Amino acid sequence: MFKQARSTIAAFALALSIGTAFAAVDVNTASSDALRGVKGIGPAKAKAILDERQAHGPFKDANDLSTRVKGLGGKTVQRLEAEGLTIGAAPKTAAAAPGNAAPPGAANSAVATPVSASTSAKPVVVKK
Template structure:
């Protein structure tokens, strides 16, 4: 009885995760490869392009910047759960979110010393 319940729960979780949206601007390689139609090579190409030139603004930019990602391919991948979140995350945050000190700290540049 418990085994059936665990199996049902596992199945429900796998189905739910199959339909979860994956933001191309924040996803790692594993998340991208979870989208039907994106394999290891395409995931690497997306991540390399994003790292080299920053986040994608929209589907048209994704099509232009990643070889093999034409308009129809991007449309199909979006139907599979691929999303293109805001390229500028700070612009997506509401203006009244958090205290002024929190917003100021978030806007401050981060300096990493080696």
């Protein structure tokens, strides 16, 4: 009984650590606490990133981040990206363009599908 409980607790702890290890942190929207959650960013680097972002706006890419923040070279930024740091929002897909329908199965889509008025369409009546 004790071994099974210990195994369950160990599996739960492993699942939690994996879930937090791969959480993406966007350098353009993250708070100081979120930035410090990325392995390799301490309080001083988080402050430097936030100060630079506030003074000169969002970072365009990894090169922009490494150029603007003192102490963050190209290799360091690559390592931070491997640890979950992202730069900029996720790229927009064609589905998000106006007039395009959402992909099948997309939940909570903000894209509206145009409805055309048809004189031949008849209402559907559902009987219980």
